[in-house]
Amino acid sequence: MKRNGKYRGRQRYFKYFKLMVDGYTLPKITEKLKIHVSTAFYWRHKILYALRSLGNNQLSGIIESYETHFLDDKIGKQTKITIIGAADRQFLLFGLGEISGETRRNEWGTLLRDEVICVNAIISVVGEGLLADFVCGKLLDCYQVVRQTDFTSDIPKAAKLVVVLHDDWPSSGYIEAEEALQQAGIPWLRGFISMDEGIVGPLVRPGVPGCSQCADDRRFTASPGDIQRAVRSSPAGLWHAAHLLIAETQRVLRGSRAHTEEHMYIINLKTLNSSLHFILPDPLCPVCGRLPDDSSAAANISLKPRPKISADSYRCRPIDDLKQHLAKDYMDSRTGVFNAKMLDLVSPFAGVGVNLPSFLMGDEITGGRSFSYAESELTAILEGLERHCGITPRGKRTVIYDSYNRVADHALDPSKVGLYSKEQHAQPDFTFEPFDHDLPIDWVWGYSLVRKCPILVPESLAYYSSGFGGGFVQEGSNGCALGGSLEEAVLYGILEVAERDSFLITWYAQLTIPRLDPYSANDQELRLMVERLRAVAGYDVHLFNMTMENGIPSIWALAKSVSPGKMNLICAAGAHLDPVRAAKSAIHELAGRLIFLQEKFEAGREHFMQMLDDPFLVWQMEDHVMLYGLPQAEERLQFLLDGQRPLRTFDEEFKRKASHADLTDDLKDTIEVFSRLNLDVIAVDQSSPETLLNGLHCVKVLIPGMLPMTFGHHLQRLTGLKRALRVPAELGYAKEPLTAGQLNPHPHPFL
Structure with missing residues (x-):
């Protein structure tokens, strides 16, 4: 009995050894041999001891290597052992005699692959x-x-x-x-x-x-x-x-x-x-x-054909192409560019936020909004990559440090992008210095798409300001865009600049822009979005056409609560070559923030009430929105809410333009419009090796003369810009150019 017990024990050891070499993991071995996990660990040590006692340290080392993933199910199942340095490729196994490599191969079948150790x-x-x-x-x-x-x-x-x-x-x-x-x-x-x-x-x-x-x-x-x-x-x-x-x-x-x-x-x-x-x-x-040195040669942009993915699309690459890569390459709680994902299960539409950690800027949540959580996650990551590229140069090394007067022949004049007034600089604790034409600053190379030549741009305009003061202006994400090609990114950067410029001109000049009938667009998706916002969130949506002289369809969306006690008004904007897409974009912006804003509004209502009388308490981005959540602030938007004006249809307000099959043709048409208006279009390539890994390009677009979006009422940038005074008269909203004293003195409500 004792002898038979030893024989049976040896047979079980051999089965265990064979399962190890075949790549079976601990849970599979314990299940197959019907043994306890502690027994499996004990047998493992016995086998390694036996191998070492036979003087075959190489083989025992190999078996130990299989134990690396012994607790999971990921190890492969086809393993043949080849020991480099063993003359006859033979070994002893628990006293069973010599087993040649050929015999081993025949006995264990073709499930085996080579495992080579260089001794x-x-x-x-x-x-x-x-x-x-x-x-x-x-x-x-x-x-x-x-x-x-x-x-x-x-x-x-x-x-x-x-x-x-x-x-x-x-x-x-x-x-x-x-x-x-x-x-x-x-x-x-x-x-x-x-x-x-x-x-x-x-x-x-x-x-x-x-x-x-x-x-x-x-x-x-x-x-x-x-x-x-x-x-x-x-x-x-x-x-x-x-x-x-x-x-x-x-x-x-x-x-x-x-x-x-x-x-x-x-x-x-x-x-x-x-x-x-x-x-x-x-x-x-x-x-x-x-990182290569920044240079004028590298800044050159040669527009290439970019066929659209479909006749009704304004993208040259489908987002589905990125499904397999974005989360894998950028999302990781321990080492990722983004370290957390949040699903918004309460808002009217599917929203996803991802957290972008940064030593310089702190944590920032970027959001994606669509009708599916899967697509919203991709959009959130893309939005986050755009933010990531805009913080600091990640694709080239800034090498030019000089004064404007010394580089003026081939540089952007900062006074054309809006500066601060003497009154603003005189404010207590104002942290920005007046622009000094003789003071050396960092410059990066951009490209003028109108003049078709490289141009130097202050680094503090091409990338986000730190938020700690210093420099001559506070710059944000205005004009930053990510695309599947450089051309696509430039186009969407232009659209963002146009959107924000239109919103600010409408606000400062209090333009009585046409109110649109959302149902006149004959777009079922847009209709359902409007109805869902009312049914789920309790807000009526009003759309207005705020398109300026450049002709880029721009929409102001205003959500008004149908129930007392909630935020009263929320405003957002969208711009697109397709006015219906512009409207949808603006509504998504509204819907994606409603619940979050409501919670903060209820918690800080007393503080927001103080902003009614002191606009300089509007300090942060969210303050602009919260202020107009107060019913007492509604009168400031009566220039839009006047119910006497008739609704206009989309066909009446927007001329249908010929559709191009190539996105670059749309971009060229848009650049030509700005050229005719004597406005330059400058693109700074912010792409980094991180985005180029997946063929994604990021740019910052500046259109000198157009109004930049700013947050914090004390930081509005109007000095040197005449558009808010001139354009209303050009569009027929005023009989003559406005004066600075006629501009709206209240903080804007942009979301």
Whole structure:
């Protein structure tokens, strides 16, 4: 009985061993053999002990590599073992005798694939601590290992890989490793412990973007609260992290693609849960970033044909093309450009917000709004990428620092984009300085699409202002747009500039613009949007045509509550070559913020009441909207709400234009309109390697002379701009140009 028991036990060990090599995971093995998980772990140690006792350390190392993903179901199931350096490719298995490679192949079938271990490779292990000791000891079973504690000694030139290991995150980071190994041309892999987490990766290859600094910057930005220095690791956690490192080392040395290529493992040392996170190379990385110098040659824009995706579309690339890439490349709670996603389940339409963390600007939520959550998520990410590119140059390095007077021959005059008045500069605590033509500032290259030549633009106009003051104006996202091509991005940047200019002229001049009948558009989707906003949110929607002399259809949307106690009025705007799309865009802006705004309105009603008498309390973006949630502020919008004017149809207000099959033709027509109006169109390419990864282009469009949208009543920029005075008379709303004293003195209500 005892002998038979040993035989049966050996048979079960063999079945277990075969399942391990076939790639079965722990849950599958325990289920198949009907054994407890603790028994499975015990057998594993017995098998490894038996292999080592037979003097076959290479084979035991291979079996251990399978244990890297032993707790999940992701490991492949077809594995053949080939040991480089074993003369006859034979081995002993638990006293069953010699089994040749051919016999093994025949017995285990064609489910097997090669698993190659290079036993003669030299590995350098740098570091000290338990993790380094454990990994070094295991690697010695299979490789030639050179151990050193730091980089004061040279790394062996023959080393195929350097593994850098610490039991905590080094105070100096991994700058020393980057400097030494980039120069030596040796790939390297790191592992360390951070609080109750283990970090493995990324695998860094010299000259390839995406280094340890990129990984740390992404991790610190996306999850700053999770980065700590204290060490609280368990032996089991260290063991698990070590085996991930060993498995990654083996993949690199046998020429396979490592899991940590462009990725990083984060291991919960308490639960042993391991997650793999994508590391998008940071173009601003001081180690591997390779930004080219900004130049006039690189700023040149040659418009190329961009066929539309359909006859009724104004895009050259379908959003469906990006479904497989946007979330994967940019969304990650621990290392992503965006670290959180929020579904809006209350608003009238499907809304999704993503959080864009930033050391400079703080967290910012960008939203996508459509009729499906899947599409809204994509839109939110695209909106966030646009914001990300607009914060600071990420695709080129600013190199020109000079005064306007010294570069005036080929530079934009900042006075043409709207500055602050002497009265504004005299305000207490006003943080902006008057523009000084002799003061050196940073300049970036843009391109004049009207004059067809490069032009210098102040960097503070081409990118967002920091929000901390300084400089000569506060600049926001006005004119920033992302597109599937440079041409598409420029077109939508122009549309945004036109939308905001139209809104501000209408507001400052209090134009009695035509009110539109939304049902006259003969668009079922638009009709249902209007009806749903009333049925679900309790708001009537009023649409107005605020198109200016440039002819770009621009719509003012006003939502008025049908119930007392809620925000009374909310205003938004939209502009598009198709007026119906402009109307839908404006309604989406209204619907996407209603619930959120209502909560803030109720909490801060007393503060907003004070803004009625003191416009300079309107300080932030949301203050502009909240003020007009008060019923007492409705009288300021009577120039729109006058019920005596008849409704106008879309056909009466908008002339149908010939549709082009190519989006670039639409862009050229639009540029020509501004050329005839003696207005320049300047595009600054804000695209970065991060967006170009998926063929996405980002631009900032400036049209000098048009009114820029500003937030904070004290920051309105009208000095040097005459459009608000001149255009109303040109359009027939006034008999003669207005004076500055006739302009609306109240803060605008733009959402």
